[in-house]
Amino acid sequence: xxxxxxxxxxxxxxxxxxxxxxxxxxxxxxxxxxxxxxxxxxxxxxxxxxxxxxxxxxxxxxxxxxxxxxxxxxxxxxxxxxxxxxxxxxxxxxxxxxxxxxxxxxxxxxxxxxxxxxxxxxxxxxxxxxxxxxxxxxxxxxxxxxxxxxxxxxxxxxxxxxxxxxxxxxxxxxxxxxxxxxxxxxxxxxxxxxxxxxxxxxxxxxxxxxxxxxxxxxxxxxxxxxxxxxxxxxxxxxxxxxxxxxxxxxxxxxxxxxxxxxxxxxxxxxxxxxxxxxxxxxxxxxxxxxxxxxxxxxxxxxxxxxxxxxxxxxxxxxxxxxxxxxxxxxxxxxxxxxxxxxxxxxxxxxxxxxxxxxxxxxxxxxxxxxxxxxxxxxxxxxxxxxxxxxxxxxxxxxxxxxxxxxxxxxxxxxxxxxxxxxxxxxxxxxxxxxxxxxxxxxxxxxxxxxxxxxxxxxxxxxxxxxxxxxxxxxxxxxxxxxxxxxxxxxxxxxxxxxxxxxxxxxxxxxxxxxxxxxxxxxxxxxxxxxxxxxxxxxxxxxxxxxxxxxxxxxxxxxxxxxxxxxxxxxxxxxxxxxxxxxxxxxxxxxxxxxxxxxxxxxxxxxxxxxxxxxxxxxxxxxxxxxxxxxxxxxxxxxxxxxxx
Amino acid sequence: xxxxxxxxxxxxxxxxxxxxxxxxxxxxxxxxxxxxxxxxxxxxxxxxxxxxxxxxxxxxxxxxxxxxxxxxxxxxxxxxxxxxxxxxxxxxxxxxxxxxxxxxxxxxxxxxxxxxxxxxxxxxxxxxxxxxxxxxxxxxxxxxxxxxxxxxxxxxxxxxxxxxxxxxxxxxxxxxxxxxxxxxxxxxxxxxxxxxxxxxxxxxxxxxxxxxxxxxxxxxxxxxxxxxxx
Numbered sequence: 001x002x003x004x005x006x007x008x009x010x011x012x013x014x015x016x017x018x019x020x021x022x023x024x025x026x027x028x029x030x031x032x033x034x035x036x037x038x039x040x041x042x043x044x045x046x047x048x049x050x051x052x053x054x055x056x057x058x059x060x061x062x063x064x065x066x067x068x069x070x071x072x073x074x075x076x077x078x079x080x081x082x083x084x085x086x087x088x089x090x091x092x093x094x095x096x097x098x099x100x101x102x103x104x105x106x107x108x109x110x111x112x113x114x115x116x117x118x119x120x121x122x123x124x125x126x127x128x129x130x131x132x133x134x135x136x137x138x139x140x141x142x143x144x145x146x147x148x149x150x151x152x153x154x155x156x157x158x159x160x161x162x163x164x165x166x167x168x169x170x171x172x173x174x175x176x177x178x179x180x181x182x183x184x185x186x187x188x189x190x191x192x193x194x195x196x197x198x199x200x201x202x203x204x205x206x207x208x209x210x211x212x213x214x215x216x217x218x219x220x221x222x223x224x225x226x227x228x229x230x231x232x233x234x235x236x237x238x239x240x241x242x243x244x245x246x247x248x249x250x251x252x253x254x255x256x257x258x259x260x261x262x263x264x265x266x267x268x269x270x271x272x273x274x275x276x277x278x279x280x281x282x283x284x285x286x287x288x289x290x291x292x293x294x295x296x297x298x299x300x301x302x303x304x305x306x307x308x309x310x311x312x313x314x315x316x317x318x319x320x321x322x323x324x325x326x327x328x329x330x331x332x333x334x335x336x337x338x339x340x341x342x343x344x345x346x347x348x349x350x351x352x353x354x355x356x357x358x359x360x361x362x363x364x365x366x367x368x369x370x371x372x373x374x375x376x377x378x379x380x381x382x383x384x385x386x387x388x389x390x391x392x393x394x395x396x397x398x399x400x401x402x403x404x405x406x407x408x409x410x411x412x413x414x415x416x417x418x419x420x421x422x423x424x425x426x427x428x429x430x431x432x433x434x435x436x437x438x439x440x441x442x443x444x445x446x447x448x449x450x451x452x453x454x455x456x457x458x459x460x461x462x463x464x465x466x467x468x469x470x471x472x473x474x475x476x477x478x479x480x481x482x483x484x485x486x487x488x489x490x491x492x493x494x495x496x497x498x499x500x501x502x503x504x505x506x507x508x509x510x511x512x513x514x515x516x517x518x519x520x521x522x523x524x525x526x527x528x529x530x531x532x533x534x535x536x537x538x539x540x541x542x543x544x545x546x547x548x549x550x551x552x553x554x555x556x557x558x559x560x561x562x563x564x565x566x567x568x569x570x571x572x573x574x575x576x577x578x579x580x581x582x583x584x585x586x587x588x589x590x591x592x593x594x595x596x597x598x599x600x601x602x603x604x605x606x607x608x609x610x611x612x613x614x615x616x617x618x619x620x621x622x623x624x625x626x627x628x629x630x631x632x633x634x635x636x637x638x639x640x641x642x643x644x
Numbered sequence: 645x646x647x648x649x650x651x652x653x654x655x656x657x658x659x660x661x662x663x664x665x666x667x668x669x670x671x672x673x674x675x676x677x678x679x680x681x682x683x684x685x686x687x688x689x690x691x692x693x694x695x696x697x698x699x700x701x702x703x704x705x706x707x708x709x710x711x712x713x714x715x716x717x718x719x720x721x722x723x724x725x726x727x728x729x730x731x732x733x734x735x736x737x738x739x740x741x742x743x744x745x746x747x748x749x750x751x752x753x754x755x756x757x758x759x760x761x762x763x764x765x766x767x768x769x770x771x772x773x774x775x776x777x778x779x780x781x782x783x784x785x786x787x788x789x790x791x792x793x794x795x796x797x798x799x800x801x802x803x804x805x806x807x808x809x810x811x812x813x814x815x816x817x818x819x820x821x822x823x824x825x826x827x828x829x830x831x832x833x834x835x836x837x838x839x840x841x842x843x844x845x846x847x848x849x850x851x852x853x854x855x856x857x858x859x860x861x862x863x864x865x866x867x868x869x870x871x872x873x874x
Contacts, residue, residue, distance in 0.1 A: 482791065492735065522731040
């Protein structure tokens, strides 16, 4: 960094780079012995993190520790399932699932007496020993943070803290020492590919946009993340909005764009607030607006709120939405890099792609391309959800196997059930079965396995999941969220849903599988945009790996996972039933009758298969084996035949 | 002039044309439903699908919206295209069996079965009326609302539009408003195709290479026998 930019950054009120690396702020590092970092990501806030923070502050004050212990808020740690969580530095102690009533005990023991409290610490699934340090926890240990480098470390609403951790130095480097062409070459050399799902090389996109003819050029940040169970973009925007801004500024300089748009869906109020605040702060620091860092480069940023349509994540629909038109995908070519917003060259990149840019510029393309696989470089954020012990947001190098992600980081399957499949890439992704667990995750491998990278949702399913039912769930989503322009996508998904619903209701016919396949291929081949072209994936990939399950549903009217209501019956095992009457109370339709202390009777004709009795009936028999007195049967008499 | 390859032939094309216009210019018939000359192409019905590219990296695109470019390779009647078109018209028939236009297209493509429950919808959402009203009548009285399965065409706020001059252009152009006859046989989802006057020519070819010259001139080929099975 040149002397001039250093002076500028310092003069703007940012603190000295040399000393700032060690602690968030100079003042804080001198005055307080302990920093208590309360996570205030969306997950933790909905679990009551703000109350925890208040309680902590109150208690710290009560114990007269307010000169020694500082309670600060930080961005999302990613381990959202364990919220609300608190991270104590410099001891690196990690507390999870805290409640307001625990706080006085915690403050007294840890901050006053210096004894970290074991009972609030994370216990790994296999051992019963509490792990005090955050860096020892499996969930965090295997991750490599590039995009999420500032998570849990800074307060996302303080630009000073971002700058203290070398924020905006990449921008300063770009503006003072690099030509736009150099930036593009650097990004090209790094091998960064679009993180929105398709994986188009980012450097190439920028170059095309730079070389396109047009007096005005735009850049767009796609933060319209609509996949069920995915929250990567939200978390990046909430935990480190400035890194997105910095990435966009560097990109705009490289492309020659003068205006940028961030398209955030309106279901993300906190992300919107964070990014708006970040823009205000950056503007007041002169990092946005006219003549940035005295380089002559000017840039204007706008935030656009989406209206809630999933299809707006598709680039041409998104552009339509920004321009105030009906968000419908349009034919490409011409691509947005040639004719985008208002007919001008426009480069659209995902939140995660933009956030990858500053580290690449700071650390060099060589460093970045050393991470990952041959074709996919760097790291990828995944939202690991579903039937896995540790759910949350993870960032791993490309090429990490699914087994490492699910069993090492995720800690394995909930209740120690069997792993069945993992659904990647959102609703239009596919299900990957157990035999492909050692698949290294990158763009090509996932596509070859019939799924896709998508934006990075990862839904883990156990053996109590019916794959036909999964296909139905995603089709239901797509039927609602298809824009409806292409006949193939609109009608095709509806018809696929019709057939799959028929199969799950026990009305499946001979030939349904073939029809489904033919239809799915047509939908994939003939739809205009990415949504339609991948809308058949849930069906195609479940058919590819779980065809037998479809067969069982159609031929034997049997659901092996015992999920499809029309194919299951509940049955009380007389020898096991103690007549405790719990199920009698739980049954909403009064299908179970029987006197106390005698085996109950279940009237199958009245039963609505709500599972209430099955869930409530659990008692320990001899030798610690959990036995259910209520069993679910599917396809009586065909079990042996079909299993063979 | 742009050089491109159309069904194995090198052809010259005006810049700014779409693939469909090129095909029409060179006399290759491509079925369309939502396309009308003098209205902007929309790409809703997908029936005009053609295959572009060579080797392994081919893909299907709608020819009415796809612009020509130098070196583009287009094939209009490959097996993949024909299968996709048949499935699409089958979906159309199941959606609106009462439309004459759709039934005619179906019989011309040799659709013999409809494997979906008929819906008897009044509208196939081809968008012709919306474009007719906006582009030819300068009305902008109707448009699409909602998305996915709830998508429909209506006037703003579902009330009579002040822009509407009751010109009837929308009804004139609507493919679903032309109802079909039922023919002598009992009512069925698929009409009896009694008006089909097309020759039973080979309808699947990777590149148009019938040695007899133009399509169906000899009248020798029989549809059922010559459909190339994969």
